[in-house]
Amino acid sequence: MRKLILFATMAIAAAVMPAAVASASAAPAGPDHAQVAAAPAAGPTAAQLLAKTNSCNQISNGKYKTDEDAGSKTVAVCGANGAVFWKADMDIDCDGQRTSQCNEDTDCCFQGDTAFHQSDGKPLNAATLPYIVVPSSSGTWNYSSSGLKGGGSCAVIYNGKVEYTVIGDTGPTGIIGEASYATAKDLGINPDPSNGGTDSGVTYICFKNSKVSPIENHGTATSTGQNLAGTFVNNN
Numbered sequence: 439m440r441k442l443i444l445f446a447t448m449a450i451a452a453a454v455m456p457a458a459v460a461s462a463s464a465a466p467a468g469p470d471h472a473q474v475a476a477a478p479a480a481g482p483t484a485a486q487l488l489a490k491t492n493s494c495n496q497i498s499n500g501k502y503k504t505d506e507d508a509g510s511k512t513v514a515v516c517g518a519n520g521a522v523f524w525k526a527d528m529d530i531d532c533d534g535q536r537t538s539q540c541n542e543d544t545d546c547c548f549q550g551d552t553a554f555h556q557s558d559g560k561p562l563n564a565a566t567l568p569y570i571v572v573p574s575s576s577g578t579w580n581y582s583s584s585g586l587k588g589g590g591s592c593a594v595i596y597n598g599k600v601e602y603t604v605i606g607d608t609g610p611t612g613i614i615g616e617a618s619y620a621t622a623k624d625l626g627i628n629p630d631p632s633n634g635g636t637d638s639g640v641t642y643i644c645f646k647n648s649k650v651s652p653i654e655n656h657g658t659a660t661s662t663g664q665n666l667a668g669t670f671v672n673n674n
Contacts, residue, residue, distance in 0.1 A: 481602075481664030482671045484595045490674040491516070491523050491641055498579040502614035504637075505529070513614050515579050519673040520666070522584050523643040526615030528596070530622055531571050531607055532631035534561035539619055545631035553608040554588030557652035562606045564618040567654055569606025570594060570642060571618075576611035585646030589653040591663045592644040596625045596636070602663030604650045615640065645670065 494516035501511040504527045513526045532540035534552040542548045552562040562569060570592050572581045581587075590605040594617060601624050609616055617640075619629040628634035645666040650659045 480668075481600070482667050484598050484600050486671050487593060487595055487600065487643060487667060488641060490518065490671055491525070491643065497522065497584065500578050502526075502573060502578065503612055504615045506610075506613060511612075515584075515614075517584070518670070521643050521645050521670050521674075522586065523641060524614060525641050527635065527637050528622060528625075528627055528640045529616045529635045530629055530631045531569075531609075531616050531618050532564050533607060535563040535565075537563065537565040539565040539629070540631065548631075552606055554606055554653060556654045562618070562654065564606075564620060566620050567606065567618060568594075568601055568603040568621040568624055568656060568659070569618045570603050570621065570644075571607045571609045571616035572605055572644075573614050574608045574611050578611065581605075586644050587649065589650050590644055591648040591650055591659060591666050592642060593663055593667050594621060594625065595641040595643070596627065596639055599625050600667075601625050602660045602667075604653050604659050605644065606653070615642075617642075643667070643670065 494514055495518070496514040497517040498515035502513045502515075503511050504513060513524055515522055515524050532545040533549040534540065536550060540548065550561065552564075555561055572586065573579065575581060586605060588605055592603050592605060594601045594603055601621055603617065603621055606618060619631065622629040622634060627636050645663070648662065648666055650662050652658070
């Protein structure tokens with residue numbers, strides 16, 4: 439529920455195992471990724487999605503920093519038909535369930551909870567579930583007023599790859615650009631909460647009035663996201 443300070447396309451997979459990330463590699467094994475096999479290998483390419491984010495109709499009242507120690511505010515939240523988007527960095531959120539990847543020893547700022555919970559009431563598992571973090575509501579931007587909610591569907595694009603995620607956590611009011619360990623790993627970004635992430639080049643597109651249920655089912659998040667991404671490309 440906070441943003442770490444950093445220290446430092448689409449390809450079709452085999453029909454029996456479509457990938458959650460729009461790349462040639464299959465999704466990692468795990469309880470959440472196991473659902474990906476049922477998702478159709480469809481949806482816009484990274485290039486098609488990015489082409490619809492070339493210009494920004496700013497809806498945020500000002501801009502965000504990418505890190506706590508950033509010198510200036512450079513990231514605006516932009517409005518589009520059926521979606522909002524922003525272009526930022528990616529810091530690693532490792533909060534939620536304790537795992538070998540995410541705990542007090544691997545993450546100096548680890549918190550054992552997330553803003554939104556699984557269908558069984560437990561915090562999300564950052565190590566296995568691709569999710570993003572939105573800034574907590576403030577005078578700069580109130581995500582809920584833009585039709586976004588916990589479990590909402592988002593597409594995250596980096597280096598020619600597309601990852602479909604959910605909105606899983608909230609962060610500081612003045613900082614933007616953060617996603618779970620699993621999101622970073624699937625996109626080929628170093629997921630280490632102590633020294634991972636990337637300084638730039640990440641585009642986040644979140645679809646208005648969407649909901650993935652249950653929030654922890656990544657297969658559902660992928661199929662839902664692919665359908666909404668197609669609509670986004672067609673309507674913008």
